[in-house]
Amino acid sequence: MRSMTIRSTIFASIAALGLVACDDGPTLVSEQQVAQMGLQEWNAIQQQVPVSNNAAYQNRLDRVTRRLLDAAGENSSRWRWQVFQSPEPNAFALPGNRIGVFSGMMQIASTDAELAAVVGHEIAHLQANHGAERVSAQMASEIGLSVLDAALGAREVAGREQIGSALGMGVQYGVLLPYSRRNELEADRLGIALMDAAGYDPRAALTFWEKMSRASSRSPEFLTTHPAPNTRIQQIEAIIADL
Template sequence: MNEQGKASGMCRCHIDRRAMLKLSGASSLSLLAGCDDIDLVSDATVEAMGLQAWAEIRTATPASPDPALQRILAEVAERLLIAAGEASSNWEVLVFRGSEINAFALPGRKIGIYEGMFGVVQNRDQLAAIVGHEIGHLQAEHSQERMSAQVAQNWGLRALSWVLRAGEVEYAAEIAAALGVGLEYGLVLPYSRRQELEADRLGLITMAGAGFQPAEAVSLWQRMEAATAGRGPEFLATHPAPQSRIAAIKAMLPKI
């Protein structure tokens, strides 16, 4: 937050309950929608939580016993990490057993991918699109932004809850519930969708630097679209719909 933002947060004035009701919602909307880099959670906290989550996943989900898959992932990840200016020895990448078509990144330099993803990718370039995307999430500190946005959302809901309890507001419970849904679907999830596209862009840059073919990301998402047919409406989805993502990646490619 800039100094002006900090100063404005210190001002005091009297606001009646009706105005407070309006401002409590507006301030939380402004905080979440108006800031591209919300930083309310420390790096150390985020990393500690990421490492704990990784340990829990490792305990609950076995690693793939297929040495070929582990080797391919390790080789692709090493090339990408070098291109991204990272020391590959500080990172852990692992193929997990499971048919899920999914991959994830956790603070603490951890990347996981499920066996099911290898049923979608056709070559190392497409695998690089996935891993490069996950590296992009971590380099851009998207986990910290996401957690900070959640903290800000919770603050907004607590403020509104206090206002609703303090006054005789008709349908108070319904109003609070509606604001919660609006914050989640109208602000928090689109913020995550923006992160997804930023991670795509960073991943394409890293792919190119590592000698992979960034255009293969388009083919990957075309195959992902076919493999995940029947998903929910884009508006209520955390990730961009495949068609939207494909169009965005195509627009990015000439600039890579």
């Protein structure tokens, strides 16, 4: 009976943690709270990473971002975007309507249409409220694991630390990372539709990701927050076919 109670506790905790993977799951933080977090992170990045002095990069980002925001029905005066000096081929979006693109990404996204694939993706993250979803998912997983640890401690279960560690890894690889990958693919879908609405050729998203595939080495997909390039290219081909 004791072992059945322990297993029931573990299974109930796993089920509760699994709720954070639902696309329509509730958020645990308000839009204002998440926006404040994003602005704090933006300020920290500005202090730690130098702004690019490449005027051509910044002008191109200005041109593309404004065109996409207009197509999205957004007021561009409420958004901020910046090229940062870093060789990494990366870009990010933060709640509070902040978009950063590294100079390494500007080199790979060498045309306006390819850059629109990057920026449209980041705008889509913010419009879909993915920031709040990810914060809520992380909070829910931490709460669930804390409850489980307390339950195991109350029953003086042997191997409590090992059980908690194993379940923590299970949550990370089985719930939070796939949840992030779903967000990424949703942002691809919304971002490509936005590219099309802004008059950019959506097929530029394919040429961009083909370049990214050649430029980057990847961990196994199940260990990453983003889809593998081949997975992403296949998904984008299907999205474009449906436009």
